Amino acid sequence: MPIVDIHTHVYPPSYMELLKSRSTVPYVRSIPPTNSPRLFVLPSEDPPSTTSTGRPIGPEYYDISQKIAFMDTHNIDISVISLANPWLDFLHSSGAAAAAEALNNDLSATCDKFPGRLFAFGALPMSASIEEIVSVIKRLSGMKYMRGVVMGTSGLGKGLDDERLNGVWAALEETGQTVFLHPHYGLPKEVYGPTGGEEYGFVLPLALGFPLETTIAVSRMLLSGVWDRYQGLSVLLAHSGGTLPFLAGRLESCIAHDGKLLREGKIANRRTVWDVLQKNILLDAVVYSEVGLKAAVDVAGADRVLFGTDHPFFPPLEKNVEQERWPSVTTNYKAIKDAFGPGEMEKVEGVLGGNAVRLLRLEV
Ligand code: URA
Ligand code: ZN
Numbered sequence: 084m085p086i087v088d089i090h091t092h093v094y095p096p097s098y099m100e101l102l103k104s105r106s107t108v109p110y111v112r113s114i115p116p117t118n119s120p121r122l123f124v125l126p127s128e129d130p131p132s133t134t135s136t137g138r139p140i141g142p143e144y145y146d147i148s149q150k151i152a153f154m155d156t157h158n159i160d161i162s163v164i165s166l167a168n169p170w171l172d173f174l175h176s177s178g179a180a181a182a183a184e185a186l187n188n189d190l191s192a193t194c195d196k197f198p199g200r201l202f203a204f205g206a207l208p209m210s211a212s213i214e215e216i217v218s219v220i221k222r223l224s225g226m227k228y229m230r231g232v233v234m235g236t237s238g239l240g241k242g243l244d245d246e247r248l249n250g251v252w253a254a255l256e257e258t259g260q261t262v263f264l265h266p267h268y269g270l271p272k273e274v275y276g277p278t279g280g281e282e283y284g285f286v287l288p289l290a291l292g293f294p295l296e297t298t299i300a301v302s303r304m305l306l307s308g309v310w311d312r313y314q315g316l317s318v319l320l321a322h323s324g325g326t327l328p329f330l331a332g333r334l335e336s337c338i339a340h341d342g343k344l345l346r347e348g349k350i351a352n353r354r355t356v357w358d359v360l361q362k363n364i365l366l367d368a369v370v371y372s373e374v375g376l377k378a379a380v381d382v383a384g385a386d387r388v389l390f391g392t393d394h395p396f397f398p399p400l401e402k403n404v405e406q407e408r409w410p411s412v413t414t415n416y417k418a419i420k421d422a423f424g425p426g427e428m429e430k431v432e433g434v435l436g437g438n439a440v441r442l443l444r445l446e447v
Contacts, residue, residue: 085160090391092167168267179208194228224258231261236300244307294325
């Protein structure tokens with residue numbers, strides 16, 4: 084059974100040029116003393132209100148041969164690559180659709196260089212008109228290596244419970260494409276303390292802000308009835324659904340006890356989060372512990388959880404020739420193996436790759 088990485092990012096060379104040309108987030112800048120390029124990407128890193136010095140960024144982000152080398156080192160047979168955050172969300176509406184088309188062509192050409200090893204989630208021009216977004220979705224559905232779209236939580240600027248997105252969900256459902264829902268915007272930095280938590284590096288926004296952002300976004304989709312209207316819409320949640328597996332019971336209980344929803348007739352005849360988790364939501368296995376992985380498997384089923392790495396984020400901090408394999412990856416491999424019993428090898432193989440091959444139709 085092949086090993087498939089469904090959570091693995093790229094910034095293609097053209098996107099890198101764009102990042103280098105900018106001075107607000109997202110941007111790349113070389114700063115002394117090393118003068119090596121650094122990535123400033125999170126909203127909290129926007130100047131002048133930040134003390135962030137960014138993160139190192141090198142060819143592992145844009146040189147596809149480094150992705151393939153990483154795959155070989157970690158025994159990964161197939162990768163489903165996606166543009167990293169914040170995708171094309173920040174582009175002006177006028178050029179966004181053309182930029183998405185160019186980027187998707189670029190991703191497609193990259194996949195074509197390694198047939199059978201690379202597939203992709205395309206990017207959407209979320210600042211463009213609905214018609215333009217839908218037209219990109221329709222075009223992606225005819226592209227050989229595309230299996231869906233990567234999307235942030237901002238939608239058209241007002242979140243994913245925005246009714247204006249109906250046409251987008253309908254087009255994705257109709258064309259059988261999976262939405263890879265990924266965080267970027269986090270929580271307001273005030274929740275991390277008076278300094279916004281910068282004294283703790285990126286720990287609070289990445290460990291907690293990202294998963295909570297995803298949890299809130301998907302809860303709003305559920306509450307607004309997205310999956311009542313689009314019962315075939317498939318959404319793959321980054322980081323094992325944020326905290327959704329843990330909080331699903333509380334979410335259901337709060338819905339069942341909400342007087343406003345009851346008065347508005349929104350409690351009866353709705354699909355529960357449990358039902359949606361088992362039929363529409365796929366969870367990646369990027370959660371770094373057996374406890375989190377077991378929760379993901381409990382709510383979605385072992386046949387709907389999919390291995391990922393988040394490469395090239397979270398590289399080893401200390402370069403050590405002895406230690407070629409990335410701890411961020413081996414931790415997730417170990418969590419998958421530990422979450423299942425000795426007689427459950429089939430489930431392990433499913434999470435490592437079989438589920439992705441089946442659900443994303445990964446044959447050339
Ligand atoms: N940091 C990011 O900005 N994005 C990721 O996907 C992971 C870490
Ligand atoms: Zn990611």
